[in-house]
Amino acid sequence: MTATYVIDGREVTGLDRFWQVIGEAVNGPGGYFGTNLDAFADCLSGGYGTPPDGDFVIEWRHHEASRRALGHDETVRRLDERLQKAHPSNRPAVQADRDRAAAGEGPTVFDWLVDIIEAQAPGRLRLE
Missing domain, CATH: 1.10.287 (Helix Hairpins)
Structure with a gap:
């Protein structure tokens, strides 16, 4: 079964907040899923909370709010x-x-993040 990690783009007010939001989406309150671009890419490769088989989706709701904040x-x-x-x-x-x-x-920073997700987890990002 595919794991779905939901990001509420309205909560992303900058890159530091993105790290908190994605960490909590994947690993619960206080969870870690990278705190810089390289670590984020590593986390997407597996072993940091995502299923071992890589069967997951990141659903980025209200992504336009994040696009503005990470502009x-x-x-x-x-x-x-x-x-x-x-x-x-x-x-x-x-x-x-x-x-x-x-x-x-x-x-922009938003573009950097999307590019990293697409490179490390192709087809697993849903922008809503």
């Missing part, structure tokens, strides 16, 4: 953080991404 403003914030930690050789690329986000262009 270009949140993307700029996250890229600013990344710039602080980036290796000097990577800073120009991160800065270029940050500048595009500040101009309201390019992929």
